[in-house]
Structures are given as structure tokens and as C-alpha cells.
Amino acid sequence: MDEFKALEDFEQIASPAQWNIHLILKPKIKNWSTKNKNYQILSKRVELDLPPKIIEKVDFSFKIDESIISQDEAQATYNQMRQITKDFRTQAMTLYVQSAARENEILSNEIKGVVDRFPQDNDDGFDAEPGYAAFKQYHELRQKRMKLEIEQSMHFLSEQQVEGDTNNLQIQEEIIAPTVIQEHQLLKLGPKFIFNDPKTAARRRITELATLKRKLENCFFQKKVSPGRPLLQFMAELDVLLQTLHNVPVIDKYLNLNQNALFGNNINQNKSIMEVINSQLSQSQFVNTIKMKKKKNYGRLVKRLKHKFKLANVVLQKSDKSKVFHLGKLEDYQKKSEEYMAKTQAYKCLGTNDPLPILTKRTNKYLLDLRLAKWITQKQYEKLCINPSEVELAHLYYLPKAHKPGTPLRPIVSGLKHPTVKISKFLDELLRPLFDEMASKTTVNSGFELMKQLQKWSMINMRQETLFCTIDVADLYTMVPQIEGVLALKKMLDYLKLKQVAGLKIETIIRLSRFVMQNNYFSYDGQYYHQIRGGAMGSPLTLTVANCYxxxxxxxxxKQIHNSNGLYFRYIDDIFVAINWPTRHLFKQIDRWNHFDENIKLSEKIGVAADFLDLHIENQDGQLLTTIFQKSSYEPYYLPFNSIHPLHMKKNIVFTMLLRAIRYCSTFQAYLDEREKLRMALLLNKYPNKFIDLQFINILEKLNIEQLLTINNYAQYRQKVIDSPIKEKVPVDYGKTVFVHFTYCSNMRTFPGKFHVLWNKYFGESPINDIIPTLGTRNVNNLQRRLVHTRLINA
Structure with a gap:
């Protein structure tokens, strides 16, 4: 009724020009209303995992005769069928949503342009201002009504998900038990997912409060002031606030056990504080007590899955590139491990004799000898020597390369407490910056860095016959010989003409490096091994040694590439070349390079298009085209929106990915395609479409893009983004900053604001009012930490 009345009012006072524009707008808005509704419903369908029937009914499957084909081979084929069906549904839905989004965007921009140009000035004797005000009111009411219609449609869609199709549900229950469906849904949430765990947050609270109290006491002591009552009152109120947010009722007995740790021993003096606590708690007991929706018991699902994996000899790992869960058979891992060790000849089996005690003694003795010979200082000796009770031997595990045929394994040696890890880390911190400086003109660390270099090079050197070549170095970490690897470090220091680094003589650095490289021991599957070739993938120094080599x-x-005005860059074991050579000549040269060093084996891909890291590069008739590259095994997986992480982390994901799309995509159409692929991936990870649209708008504002991106202005704005300097991190003044960390749970969203109110209340006028509290979060374990065990296949 309000909308109809507003239209009548507008009709009576509108100027002829205003009424004509209204008539032009009317069919456009009606069309946009339909298109926008379809688009929003499609987006919601993706979020709720309810594809339209035209897509859902596609199911590629056929029966395999298992009397002829083995069960394992048949299962592999069934898996391929499921993957083909999944890929089709995802791609079809992406195209569907992309088309709907583009229709909606074009119409929306047209309507916005007309509304922005709506006559406001007097014309032909008509007073246009009242007409403009009346139109504005009518237009707002019309938009409000359309928004309500969409919300109703969304509600019905959500109800459809809850109720489901009764027939389908009965069929599903006959085939798959509900618990199995829940377990599958849990694994689909991926390694990063964190479920709400306020009990863990509550359990950590006392330790976190005690840590904060100690930090604040130090701040007061540095000002030569006693903390006094304000600190005790602050800690008391903060404790109440956290308990309320953790939804853990306070018991007098529990308070008595912990009040000494938080408030000191003088109970009588702090009696008033305890009264404040009790009064505040009585007011907050009803908060967060009623939960209408039944929650999933994630903890029970995790326990059940771990038990099933153990019974079935299944290995759950995070895949090497796509970072989703990968299920593999224990016997497959063992077989591939044996094949890898036989191929590289890099490991010597020691049987069941644990080398840890001898290695610990040898490491400490070696360091002591260096100290006595004055090769290292006493301070360095104390930093590097190890406590026998705090060390443990490294262990080997594998990450499955699901993106490669046959799913080969990437070996990782986890040695966070290995006897040589302190030395390895110490040396890497010294040497890696030196390597980065030495190789800055021929190495890149990201696809964006390569794209900028390629963009400059192509302006002068790009031709129709320009070739792109990517070269992979096979098993670099394990194929670099240990002695030659250490000698490469010596070559680097000589190349840079250094006699010492941070007070350490070159000879000392070489001795320590050799000791680290020659003492890589680890356990695997109940056996102990010594790595006799290459470096441990996981040891900090290994990357620098391999890079120097x-x-x-x-x-x-x-030199050969640059002499031909070509472009050469490397990222660890991946090489990129752009060159104006005939294809045959390039193949011949790579074959020649393959004979430079028997330890380095190169495999190449040559053509007018190439994929390097996450960048796709193409030579289109002498013009450079770039966009984002995704491997065939790409999974549209991001941190799920329903994961218990702070909201700013989810915003950062959208920002980073859309920024990458603008930087990488050389054409407006490529940008639109990537933006909608990103939208689809986010929808699949339960990000609401309204949130995605809002972030897209905010990101363009942050990048100082003041106009809507179009085919006409895209190149200009993109270049502006590419040329924008990357903001350097502001150095932290540790003397005026105190870091505050508490475990995050779903109710902690409001904590930062409440914490700062408390801080200002007690310390705004105190001697530490110049201290800036910086809030950080601690997370409970994600699914990877709960489900994945790198020692799973070890005895």
C-alpha cells in the first residue's frame, strides 16, 4: 500500500521529463527484479548444496564386471566416474551462476546510471525537486518490496533443504547410514575447518589470564610503579567476561581454587572484587543458555572416523597442492615409499637401532669442541646445544600429489625437535638473506613477480614466434649431493666476497652446514634411516643448500638465454624461459643442459602457452595474455565460512583472491570469469552471496578503484593496481605494545570491543596508558590436527 501511494504522489507532482524516465525504468526494473531473484536463488542453491534438477540429475555411472576386473581396479574406475560427475556439476553450476550474475550486473548498472541522472533541476517551468524527492521515496519502497520477495524465496529454499525430498531421503537411508553421511560431510569441510569448542577455550582461560597478568605487571614494574588494585579489578572483570562468553557457569569452589592465581593471596582485600564478580555473574547466567537448533557432535564424529581409519588401515593426509583431505591405503603408501627410496638411493636403513642417543651426544660434543676451539662464542654454544630430555628423532611422512598421475608421494621429514634442527635454523637465518640478495635477478617467489617481469620484457621482445618453456627439476632436495651442496654455500660466500657472517668465520659456517647435512636421521614404519644423499625436506637449511647448488x-x-634477449627465472625446482628460438633448437639446448650435471634431471614443456606456479601465460599473435592457472586436480576449497575463525580472516581470503584476479587477468573478460569462479568457490564453502558482494565492493574501494570496472577502463585500473607498492609491515614497538591472546570460540566475536572498554576503564588514566594492547587469537585444533597423524604409518 505504501508503495502504491508513493507512486500516486509521484505521478501527481512529477515533471513530464521525470515521468518519462519512470516509464523507461519500469520495464527495466521489472526485468532486473526477475533476473536478480534468479541470481540470488541460484547463489543460495550453491551455498545450500541444492543444485537445480537439470544439473543434479546428471550422474555418469555404469556397472563393472568384478568377476573379470579386480576390485581395486574397479574401485579406481568408480572413483573416476564420481569425479567426472562432480566436475561436470561444478562447472555447469559455475557457468549458470556466472551468466546469471553477469545479466544481473549489467541491468543493475544500467538502472543505477538512469537513477543517478534522474532530473533534479527545474525544467520548462516545472519545480523538479518535489518530484525527485517523491520518486526517491517510491524507488526505495519498491526496492524494499523486491528485497522482501527475495528473502521469502530464500526462506522457502532453506526450508526445502531442511525438509528434503521424502522419497530421496528414504532411498539414501536404505543405501547409506546417516552416520556415514555425517562423516563424509565432516571430511568435506577440509583440513582448515574448526568446530566450536568453548570447553577448550574455558580450559585454557586460567593460563591465558595468568600470562596476561604477568605481562601487565612487567609493564607497571618498568614504569617503577606497583600494579595495585586496578590490575586486580581488571583481571577479575576480564575473567567474568570470558566465562560469560565461554558459557561456562562459575562454581564457588572453582573460583576458590583459582582466585589465588589471578588475584593474589590477600582474599580479604579482594573481597569487594569477588562481590563484583558474583553480582555480574548473576546478571549473565541467562546469556547463551537456550539453543533451539540441535548441534552436530563433531567431537564424536572425529573419534568415530579415527577408529574407522585404524581398523581399515587407511591413511588420511592433506594433499600436496590442493590442500584437501586425501584417503589412501596403508599398503599403497608403503609400496610407493619403497619405490621412492629405491629410485633415489638417498636413504640407508639402520634397522631397529635408535640413533637418537648417539646423535644427541655427538651434536653436543661437536658444539663443545667448536666452543673450546673458539670457533663459536659461549652465547652461540648455549643457543645451539640441546637438552637430551627435550629432543626426539625426526620422522618421515608423505604428502600425496593427487594432481599427478598415479598419485606419487612427496617426502617430508618432520624434525621440529631433531638434535640438529637448532643449528639448521640458525644457519638458514644467516644464509638465506644472502642467497636472496645474490639471486634476486634470476629468481621469483610468486606468479605475480614473474608476471611483472614478463610484462616489461614483452613490450620489447614479444613476437608471434615467441616460445614459453617451463622446466621441472626432478627430486631436487634428495638429488643434490651433500658435499657438493655444502661447497655451493662456500661458493656463494666467496661470490659475495665475505670473510665472515654475523661474526662467524666462513670455515665455521661450512663445518656446521656439513654436520647438519650429514646427520639427517629419521624413523619410518618401525625402522630407522640415515639420509646419505641430499637434504631432509623439512629441514630449514635444505632449501638454501638446494637453491645455492x-x-x-x-x-x-x-648467460645463453640472456645473450638471445630471452627471459629466465626460477622458483626452487621450477624454471621459466621465454625465448625467440625455433622449437627444435630449444629442445636441443635443453637436452644439452641435461648433461651439465648428472644430479640434475630436467623435464620440459614448450609452446605458445605455459603454466608457471599459479600463472597462465599465453602468446596470442605476439600479444601477452595472462590469467590464473589452476591444476587439473584443483579443488575449490577455502576456509569454510562456518569454521570458527575470526571474521577478518575470511574477509582477507576474499581480498587476497580478488586482488590476485585483477593482477593476473590481462583482459576484462578473463577478470570477470575469474571473479565468478571465485564467487562459486566461496559459495561452495558456505560464504553468503551478500557477504561476497559486499567484500567485492569494499576491495575495489581499498584499491582506489572509484568507478565500475568496464572493458574501457579495466586496463588502466589494473595497471594502477600492479604498480601500487606493496605496503611494508610497520615495525612493532615492543616497549609500547602488549600482545593479548585468548582462545577463540563462536561467542568471542564481541570480545575485542568489550576488552578495550575494560582496558580504558582501568588503565586509561594509569601509568601504563601509553601501552597499546594488541589482541590476537589462539585457535583450537582444526580437523587436520585432530584427524591427520604424520606418524600414522610408523610403528
């Missing part, structure tokens, strides 16, 4: 190997190649 490759740097001196590639110098001849770089």
Missing part, C-alpha cells in the same frame, strides 16, 4: 648450475644457461 641450482644457482651455480644454471649460470651457463642464464
Amino acid at each position: 641450482m644457482f651455480f648450475y644454471e649460470q651457463q644457461i642464464i
Whole structure:
């Protein structure tokens, strides 16, 4: 009624020009209303995992005769069928949503342009201002009504998900038990997912409060002031606030046990504080007590899955590139491990004799000898020596490369407490910055860095016959010989003309590096091994050793490429070349490079298009085209929106991915395609479409893009984004900053604001009012930490 009345009022006072524009707008808005509704419903369908029947009914499957084909081979084929069906549904839905989004966007921009140009000035003797005000009111009411219609449609869609199709549900229950469906849904949430766990947050609270109290006492002591009552009152109120947010009722007995730790021993003096606590608690007992929706018992599902994996000899790991869960058979892992060890000849089996005690003694003795010979200082000796009770031997595990045929394994040696890890980390911190400086002109760390270099190079050197070549170095970490790897470090220090680094003589650095490289021991599947070739993938120093070795190997190649005005860059074991050579000549040269060093084996891909890291590069008739590259095994997986993480982390994901799309996509159409792929991936990870649209708008504002991106202005704005300097991190003044960490749970969203109110209340006028509290969060274990065990296949 209000909308109809507003239209009548507008009709009576509108100028002829205003009424004509209204008539032009009317069919456009009616069309947009339908398109917008369809688009919003489609987006919601993705979020709720309710694809339209035209897509859902596609199911590629056929029966395999298991009397002829083995069960394992048949299962592999069934898995391929499921993957084909899944890929089709995802791609079809992406295209469907993308088309709907584009229709909606074009119509929306047209309508916005007309509304923005709506006559406001007097014309032909008509007073246009009242007409404009009346139109504005009518237009707002019309939009409000359309928004309500969409919300109603969304509600019915959500109800459809809850109620479901009774027939389908009965069929599903006959085939798959509900518990199995829940377990599958849990695994689909992926390694990053964190479920709400306020009990763990409550359990950690006392320790976290005690840590904060100690930090604040130190702040007061540095000002030569006693903390006094304000600190005790602050801690008391903060404790109440946290208990309320954790939804854990306070018991007098529990308070008595912990009040000494938080408030000191003088109970009588703090009696008033305890009264404040009790009074506040009595007011907050009703908060968060009624939960209408039944929650999933994630903890029970995790326990059930772990038990099933153990019974079935199944290995659950995070995949190497796509970062989703991968299920594999224990016997497959063992077989592939044996094949890998036989191929590389990098490991010597020691049987069941644990080398840890001897290695611990040898490490400490080696460091002591260096100290006595004055090769290292006493401070360095104390930093590097190890406590026998705090060390443990490294262990080997594998990450499945699901993106490669046959799912090969990437070996990782986890040695966070290995006897040599302190030395390895110490050396890496010294040497890696030196390597980065030495190789800055021939290495990149991201696809964006390569794209900027390629963009500059292509302006002068790009031709129709320009070739792109990507080269992979096989098993670099394990194929670099240990002695030659350490000698590469010596070559680097000589190349940079250094006699010492941070007070350490070159000879000392070489001795320590050799000790680390030659003492890589680990356990695997109940056996102990010594790595006799290459470095441990997981040891900090290994990357720098491999990089230095490759740097001196590639110098001849770089010179040859640069002499032909080509482009050469490397990222660890991946090499990119752009060159104006005939294809045959390039193949011949790579074959020649393959004979430079028997330890370095190169495999190449050559063409007018190439994929390097996450960048797709194409030569289209002498023009450089770039966009985002996704491997064939790509899974549209991001941190799920329903994961218990702070909201700013989810916003950062959208920001980073859309920024990458603008940087990488050289054409407006490629950008639109990538933006809608990103939208689809976020919808699949339960991000609401309204949230996605809002973030897209906010990101363009942050990047100082003041106009709607179009085919006409995209190149200009994109170049502006590419040329924008990357903001450097502001150094932290530790003297004026105190870091506050508490475990995050779903109710902690409001905690930052309440914490700062408390802080200002007690410390705004105190001697530490110049201290800035910086809030951080601690997370409870995600699904990867709860389900994945890297020692799973070890005895």
C-alpha cells in the first residue's frame, strides 16, 4: 500500500521529463527484479548444496564386471566416474551462476546510471525537486518490496533443504547410514575447518589470564610503579567476561581454587572484587543458555572416523597442492615409499637401532669442541646445544600429489625437535638473506613477480614466434649431493666476497652446514634411516643448500638465454624461459643442459602457452595474455565460512583472491570469469552471496578503484593496481605494545570491543596508558590436527 501511494504522489507532482524516465525504468526494473531473484536463488542453491534438477540429475555411472576386473581396479574406475560427475556439476553450476550474475550486473548498472541522472533541476517551468524527492521515496519502497520477495524465496529454499525430498531421503537411508553421511560431510569441510569448542577455550582461560597478568605487571614494574588494585579489578572483570562468553557457569569452589592465581593471596582485600564478580555473574547466567537448533557432535564424529581409519588401515593426509583431505591405503603408501627410496638411493636403513642417543651426544660434543676451539662464542654454544630430555628423532611422512598421475608421494621429514634442527635454523637465518640478495635477478617467489617481469620484457621482445618453456627439476632436495651442496654455500660466500657472517668465520659456517647435512636421521614404519644423499625436506637449511647448488648450475644457461634477449627465472625446482628460438633448437639446448650435471634431471614443456606456479601465460599473435592457472586436480576449497575463525580472516581470503584476479587477468573478460569462479568457490564453502558482494565492493574501494570496472577502463585500473607498492609491515614497538591472546570460540566475536572498554576503564588514566594492547587469537585444533597423524604409518 505504501508503495502504491508513493507512486500516486509521484505521478501527481512529477515533471513530464521525470515521468518519462519512470516509464523507461519500469520495464527495466521489472526485468532486473526477475533476473536478480534468479541470481540470488541460484547463489543460495550453491551455498545450500541444492543444485537445480537439470544439473543434479546428471550422474555418469555404469556397472563393472568384478568377476573379470579386480576390485581395486574397479574401485579406481568408480572413483573416476564420481569425479567426472562432480566436475561436470561444478562447472555447469559455475557457468549458470556466472551468466546469471553477469545479466544481473549489467541491468543493475544500467538502472543505477538512469537513477543517478534522474532530473533534479527545474525544467520548462516545472519545480523538479518535489518530484525527485517523491520518486526517491517510491524507488526505495519498491526496492524494499523486491528485497522482501527475495528473502521469502530464500526462506522457502532453506526450508526445502531442511525438509528434503521424502522419497530421496528414504532411498539414501536404505543405501547409506546417516552416520556415514555425517562423516563424509565432516571430511568435506577440509583440513582448515574448526568446530566450536568453548570447553577448550574455558580450559585454557586460567593460563591465558595468568600470562596476561604477568605481562601487565612487567609493564607497571618498568614504569617503577606497583600494579595495585586496578590490575586486580581488571583481571577479575576480564575473567567474568570470558566465562560469560565461554558459557561456562562459575562454581564457588572453582573460583576458590583459582582466585589465588589471578588475584593474589590477600582474599580479604579482594573481597569487594569477588562481590563484583558474583553480582555480574548473576546478571549473565541467562546469556547463551537456550539453543533451539540441535548441534552436530563433531567431537564424536572425529573419534568415530579415527577408529574407522585404524581398523581399515587407511591413511588420511592433506594433499600436496590442493590442500584437501586425501584417503589412501596403508599398503599403497608403503609400496610407493619403497619405490621412492629405491629410485633415489638417498636413504640407508639402520634397522631397529635408535640413533637418537648417539646423535644427541655427538651434536653436543661437536658444539663443545667448536666452543673450546673458539670457533663459536659461549652465547652461540648455549643457543645451539640441546637438552637430551627435550629432543626426539625426526620422522618421515608423505604428502600425496593427487594432481599427478598415479598419485606419487612427496617426502617430508618432520624434525621440529631433531638434535640438529637448532643449528639448521640458525644457519638458514644467516644464509638465506644472502642467497636472496645474490639471486634476486634470476629468481621469483610468486606468479605475480614473474608476471611483472614478463610484462616489461614483452613490450620489447614479444613476437608471434615467441616460445614459453617451463622446466621441472626432478627430486631436487634428495638429488643434490651433500658435499657438493655444502661447497655451493662456500661458493656463494666467496661470490659475495665475505670473510665472515654475523661474526662467524666462513670455515665455521661450512663445518656446521656439513654436520647438519650429514646427520639427517629419521624413523619410518618401525625402522630407522640415515639420509646419505641430499637434504631432509623439512629441514630449514635444505632449501638454501638446494637453491645455492641450482644457482651455480644454471649460470651457463642464464648467460645463453640472456645473450638471445630471452627471459629466465626460477622458483626452487621450477624454471621459466621465454625465448625467440625455433622449437627444435630449444629442445636441443635443453637436452644439452641435461648433461651439465648428472644430479640434475630436467623435464620440459614448450609452446605458445605455459603454466608457471599459479600463472597462465599465453602468446596470442605476439600479444601477452595472462590469467590464473589452476591444476587439473584443483579443488575449490577455502576456509569454510562456518569454521570458527575470526571474521577478518575470511574477509582477507576474499581480498587476497580478488586482488590476485585483477593482477593476473590481462583482459576484462578473463577478470570477470575469474571473479565468478571465485564467487562459486566461496559459495561452495558456505560464504553468503551478500557477504561476497559486499567484500567485492569494499576491495575495489581499498584499491582506489572509484568507478565500475568496464572493458574501457579495466586496463588502466589494473595497471594502477600492479604498480601500487606493496605496503611494508610497520615495525612493532615492543616497549609500547602488549600482545593479548585468548582462545577463540563462536561467542568471542564481541570480545575485542568489550576488552578495550575494560582496558580504558582501568588503565586509561594509569601509568601504563601509553601501552597499546594488541589482541590476537589462539585457535583450537582444526580437523587436520585432530584427524591427520604424520606418524600414522610408523610403528
